[in-house]
Amino acid sequence: MNNDAEAIEAIRKRLGSRLRILGHHYQADEVIRHVDLRGDSLALARKTRDVDAEHIVFCGVYFMAESSALLARPNQMVHLPEPSAECSMALMSPGPLLRAVLDILGGKGRRIVPLAYVNSTLEVKAVVGEYGGAVCTSANARTMLRWALDRGDAVLFLPDKNLGHNTANQLGIPEDQRHVLSLKGKGENIDREKAERAKLLLWPGFCSIHTRFVMRQIERVRQEHPGVLVAVHPECTPDVVDAADAAGSTSFLIDYVAKAKPGSVIAIGTEINLVERLAEARKGDVEVLPLVESACTHMAQTTEEKLRACLEAVEAGRTDYLVNVPEALKAPATESLERMLAACA
Ligand code: 13P
Numbered sequence: 012m013n014n015d016a017e018a019i020e021a022i023r024k025r026l027g028s029r030l031r032i033l034g035h036h037y038q039a040d041e042v043i044r045h046v047d048l049r050g051d052s053l054a055l056a057r058k059t060r061d062v063d064a065e066h067i068v069f070c071g072v073y074f075m076a077e078s079s080a081l082l083a084r085p086n087q088m089v090h091l092p093e094p095s096a097e098c099s100m101a102l103m104s105p106g107p108l109l110r111a112v113l114d115i116l117g118g119k120g121r122r123i124v125p126l127a128y129v130n131s132t133l134e135v136k137a138v139v140g141e142y143g144g145a146v147c148t149s150a151n152a153r154t155m156l157r158w159a160l161d162r163g164d165a166v167l168f169l170p171d172k173n174l175g176h177n178t179a180n181q182l183g184i185p186e187d188q189r190h191v192l193s194l195k196g197k198g199e200n201i202d203r204e205k206a207e208r209a210k211l212l213l214w215p216g217f218c219s220i221h222t223r224f225v226m227r228q229i230e231r232v233r234q235e236h237p238g239v240l241v242a243v244h245p246e247c248t249p250d251v252v253d254a255a256d257a258a259g260s261t262s263f264l265i266d267y268v269a270k271a272k273p274g275s276v277i278a279i280g281t282e283i284n285l286v287e288r289l290a291e292a293r294k295g296d297v298e299v300l301p302l303v304e305s306a307c308t309h310m311a312q313t314t315e316e317k318l319r320a321c322l323e324a325v326e327a328g329r330t331d332y333l334v335n336v337p338e339a340l341k342a343p344a345t346e347s348l349e350r351m352l353a354a355c356a
């Protein structure tokens with residue numbers, strides 16, 4: 012173990028049950044090896060509820076730590092080792108623009124239910140809560156889209172149009188009942204006629220890590236490895252998801268590889284840290300390949316060195332890495348998360 016690793020383990024030992032480290036599957040090995048609980052976004056949100064520790068250190072990106080802070084108890088503190096680790100997709104839907112768009116879309120009395128992918132800012136979750144909507148993750152998007160469709164005249168899904176389309180495909184919502192909004196300016200370019208006809212309105216956001224997976228990679232891997240299975244994350248574009256043998260959250264992909272028959276070859280379309288970990292886990296009996304190597308630079312901002320610095324601050328009683336939830340946003344943002352947890356209990 013290097014110096015940072017040793018220091019981290021020593022602090023974990025000293026703080027004992029006062030500290031729990033949570034980490035997302037896309038974290039690098041040097042970080043994930045120090046984590047008490049790892050999971051996908053849904054599992055991590057749920058696990059926060061079971062953690063008793065006074066300090067939760069969250070290894071992931073900002074929106075994940077914010078969700079954890081929203082669900083934490085009043086006496087718990089959530090810390091993020093790299094406070095500037097943002098998810099670029101989450102930043103594609105600013106809260107004030109969402110509010111303006113919802114007011115435009117609901118202008119004629121149409122009830123629009125916002126459904127925000129958990130990869131969104133706290134402000135967005137608060138607007139969603141205020142307008143009667145909920146949050147979803149890639150693991151429960153189908154259940155939550157059904158939930159939202161049952162509650163209004165139309166649903167505004169944000170920010171990931173690809174997850175929106177892929178989930179709509181699963182539910183059999185025809186393409187002519189969907190409309191991707193044009194959001195140049197402050198919503199004044201929205202095609203109101205098309206928006207009024209649509210049952211599913213999609214925000215034009217996307218994940219630049221998952222949109223790197225394209226059809227020609229699937230064609231190539233199928234040529235090079237006849238019989239290969241292709242499994243991708245639903246943030247990939249709909250053509251890629253349709254061409255794959257399976258699609259699902261990071262936990263789904265882990266399970267898919269764990270259950271694969273010995274001798275199979277699986278090409279995975281998701282973040283490279285997870286793909287490499289899966290390849291290592293089945294080394295010798297299943298061949299796991301990346302469709303192409305695609306790394307999330309935001310997730311990579313959390314390093315072992317930064318985790319050590321964060322833990323040193325926590326142990327010293329400093330709040331340098333504390334995730335703050337502004338009081339005014341807390342109730343409506345928590346409500347949007349609670350609606351998801353209640354609908355998917
Ligand atoms: P999961 O919820 O499937 O872990 O995905 C989170 C994410 O950010 C994928 O890019």
Ligand code: SF4
Pocket residue numbers: 072098099100101130218219220221246282307308309310
């Ligand atoms: Fe955000 Fe994409 Fe990174 Fe996931 S992989 S955290 S959606 S930028």
